[in-house]
Amino acid sequence: MLYEDRYLARRVNVWRDIFPKGLEEKLSGCRVDDSICCDYGPGQLVPPAREANVLRLPFEDFQQRTISGRHVTTRLGRFYPQGMLRDILGVFPSTTTPFRIVEMDDHGFVADCNHPLARFPLTLEARVLRLEDKSGETDGRLSHWVEEFCNWGPGMQAHLPDTATDFVDKEFFDRIDTAADASFYADPRIIGHVDSQASANLQAIYSRSLQPGMRVLDLMSSVESHLPLEMDIVVTGLGLNGVEMSKNPRLSRYVVHDLNTDATTLLQPSGYEAVVCSLSFEYLTHPVAVLNNVHDLLVPGGVLLVGLSNRWFPTKVISGWVDLHEFERVGYVLDCMQRAGFTCKEAVSMRNDWRPPWDDHFVETRGVSDPVYVVRAEKAA
Template sequence: MSTINEGSYASIQFSLAWRSAEATHEERFLARKANLWRDIFPPGFKDLLMGLGAGEGVRASYAPGRGLPGREASRVVELPRRAFRGRSPSGRDITPRAGRFYPLGFFEGLPGVYPQDARPGRVLRADESLLRVDMGHPFAWRTLDVTAQVLEVRDKTSDTGGRISCWMEELCDGGPGLQARCEDGCPTDFADADAMTRLDPSDDALFHETPRLVNHVDSGAAQVLREAAMRRVRPGTRVLDLMAGWRTHLDPCAGIHVTGLGMNAQELAANPLLAERVVHDLNKSPLLPFPDASFDAVVCTLSIEYLIRPLEVVAECARVLAPGGELVIGFSDRWFPTKVPALWMDLHPFERLGWVLDLLLRDGRFEGLWTFSDRNRWRPADDPHIRQTFTGDPVFVAGGRRA
């Protein structure tokens, strides 16, 4: 068996575990081709990897400021409100809100920052005349636990230049950490008068009139969604698949009784995992047509982004869940843009995780909150989008347990 050495490439599954005041978090990132001679690893981590073979793993913990830039008082700055120049992808002028992250390039007058700078900065305070902005890394003050599982080791045949990867940055930059509230625990201000407006406000029944018997994410992402849900769904229990279609991201061999609630009868009829089928439009009526404590789990995958009254729907999920029941909400970065609210398009994918957590926190009946992300998988070779990108669809999941 080949083992990791200076003359090898390795495929490594990294996992980052961390805590916020409101939840536990796990971020998974695939290092497809780590070069042990050239790449940069977290402090001391390369030595831990040396000599490992496929199937073996290591773990290390990093205190704040070790492996990533730590907290610096100079990274928190105050600016006049007029210094904010932000526009959404849909062209709307953005109002800066406390707790939200925005590209640093949206703020004029920040030292060393240019308009093209996409690194996130967090608004700590926003009033009529002043903005207080934290330019530091979202993990600057957090302890991080890094785990690596070796998937494959290959001997090099040559080494003639190429890209240097810093794997701590790959794992931690680009969004992880944005789902947590501010250090003082104050809720993020997601409110906006136009937050729930959509490009197409027409009756959703018209949009769903024609069945869409297509896969909305690649098969690898679907498997990750299934595994994430089955970590929380116990075999032999009653499950509600909320906003269901022709595929349910659950294990068909788990002996679970699944009720599907969706918008299209033909899609529901084509779903072999459903024992019961209910056609219901949650945007017209968030009230679920089930008695209290009817289910041991509620799973909503690839659909939360279409709700225009999400807090009311989460409240109904809490009502129909038995004590100890699990709510699991998963999504990716593919959706029908005309049917998602403006807020969804304005948020970074990891902020969307924070928004889902905020729904559960505001409801107040969920405990043991958690989030999970999975990024940078290979796209399956038979996927229809393989010619556009080799990278698989990312997966983001959040949930909690009914108190």
């Protein structure tokens, strides 16, 4: 399983910033479009794993909280802010550094407070996108680039060795709006659900797994498929609003169907080389059943691509999705894919990209594009 995270480093200052070992030297003399690569063993790029950071605690040392109206409970494999742990030296209620529950029994749990990447070998590749002369001072500000792109998420999508994460509780699939989805989606929304740069990033990642001539199913489709317009593929859309899909230039045909009412797609089995589900997985109330049907639709060796971001309709998203960290959501999708019989191959993320300056949300987002996450799995050949 390969995990790839792309992070746009803005305003890199080679004179002031802090770089990981070996990177600054390799960057010296690089021109635009040059790339360099550094390999690191476990614990060389981020702090190494230490047994002292693995704590066995009673359940009363887990401080209960409520998030989005849901009571947070200890669950095997899940990550939580360290501020939820009681009486830990150097940890305060506001500490958001993550820890993971790696064991549980009747008496308590084991909290691994090591960095989520501490036990993984890592490869760091840097590509120069633009060079500029320094126009002025930045009042002593510097960037610690390992912290910028390694902290607060990467590594949290990986499963524990030989242990499934306990994602789902009895309220996981609850939603604020319990009415049929057909009613909510009856009025067409002719808008994109991420900014145009995020859509282009989804297209770029999807394109790595698509070939000309492929038959593609766009699952939970809408007005955009986030698929490359220039690629010669035949795309069928399945969604809840026919008007939206009729405006989608990428679709050759479309079917109106509610997967939360009937997890089967009503399409002919074994007809598609690829299935894509963009920015909608968080609405599924029976995701494994849907993916079981998708498995049947794909030819042997066919690919499943699920794209995610951090925006959704709040009344229709499943409650458990909101509880999860963005990178943990990737782990949840991986878990659903594996339960449906898929072989998971890679997870790719793109973060901190530039949002187009003409975008309506440019100012409030400080020019940062919506993050995208793509999980790729395959049906056995």
